[in-house]
Amino acid sequence: MNELKIGDVVVSKAGGPKMTVYNISRNDVACNWFDGNELRRGGFKKDELRISE
DSSP: OOOOOOTTTTEETTTOOOOOEEEEETTTEEEEEETTTEEEEEEGGGGGEEEEO
């Protein structure tokens, strides 16, 4: 996988919505996404994500 950077659009390898990377700390990645009209945030491990196509 290419190195993630802030602003990348990613998805979980397990499936789910497109998310935007807003912070990266070692192996942890913080993402934003919308659930309907609600802004959500969550943390993931780098190996759980892939760049969205």
